[in-house]
Amino acid sequence: SQQGEEDPQALSIQEGENATMNCSYKTSINNLQWYRQNSGRGLVHLILIRSNEREKHSGRLRVTLDTSKKSSSLLITASRAADTASYFCATPPSGSARQLTFGSGTQLTVLP
Amino acid sequence: NAGVMQNPRHLVRRRGQEARLRCSPMKGHSHVYWYRQLPEEGLKFMVYLQKENIIDESGMPKERFSAEFPKEGPSILRIQQVVRGDSAAYFCASSPGGLDFNEQFFGPGTRLTVL
Numbered sequence: 001s002q003q004g005e006e007d008p009q010a011l012s013i014q015e016g017e018n019a020t021m022n023c024s025y026k027t028s029i030n031n032l033q034w035y036r037q038n039s040g041r042g043l044v045h046l047i048l049i050r051s052n053e054r055e056k057h058s059g060r061l062r063v064t065l066d067t068s069k070k071s072s073s074l075l076i077t078a079s080r081a082a083d084t085a086s087y088f089c090a091t092p093p094s095g096s097a098r099q100l101t102f103g104s105g106t107q108l109t110v111l112p
Numbered sequence: 113n114a115g116v117m118q119n120p121r122h123l124v125r126r127r128g129q130e131a132r133l134r135c136s137p138m139k140g141h142s143h144v145y146w147y148r149q150l151p152e153e154g155l156k157f158m159v160y161l162q163k164e165n166i167i168d169e170s171g172m173p174k175e176r177f178s179a180e181f182p183k184e185g186p187s188i189l190r191i192q193q194v195v196r197g198d199s200a201a202y203f204c205a206s207s208p209g210g211l212d213f214n215e216q217f218f219g220p221g222t223r224l225t226v227l
Contacts, residue, residue, distance in 0.1 A: 033215065035218075036209075040223075041220060041221070042116075042203060042218040042219055042220040042221050043155070043203065043205075043218040044218070045215045045216070045217070045218075048215055088154055088155070090155075098143065098145075098147055098167075098168075098207070099147075099157040099160050099168060099171070100147075100155075100157065100159060100205075101157065101205075101215060102147075102154035102155040102156070103154050104153055104154045105154050
């Protein structure tokens with residue numbers, strides 16, 4: 001079963017609006033990461049939040065992590081058309097394992 | 113410092129042929145991961161390798177799929193006797209060694225189409 005599940009599956013907003021995507025996971029984690037994938041391209045790492053952190057900022061990105069609810073959110077402020085992409089949360093299992101488990105993603109469309 | 117390189121970018125094979133996908137990690141990275149992505153889905157882990165060693169292949173199909181990361185040269189994902197269901201995008205990622213988990217840097221992917 002999926003470790004990370006994003007919600008919503010698809011989101012369409014106007015340029016300048018904020019976009020919020022959520023991710024839930026099932027098992028304990030060391031960290032949670034968000035990636036972006038433009039259509040037909042590879043993944044770009046956006047931000048990593050560790051299990052002992054509650055909130056992290058990077059430019060127009062804000063990530064929160066609630067380990068008690070096993071959930072994370074990614075907020076993109078003042079969205080631009082160039083933000084149109086699929087966004088995935090990914091978690092490595094706790095312990096020494098290093099591979100990432102990805103959710104099925106949120107497809108964000110920012111309309112100009 | 114070049115990023116993760118994958119080739120070919122697109123590969124077309126007929127059923128029953130072999131597919132070889134190559135991945136050159138970022139300079140200084142000793143860990144390589146292969147993922148498969150079906151249309152409209154997230155990436156699924158296949159295999160994790162370090163130089164000359166397979167560390168975790170729990171995501172690899174039991175038959176027809178193999179991976180290697182030799183001492184010299186790129187990592188290779190090999191699919192024998194391809195079937196239509198193997199059509200997907202295959203992504204390679206690399207990370208440096210060390211005790212702390214590091215972010216993974218992804219290549220552009222190889223899109224395999226099986227006719």
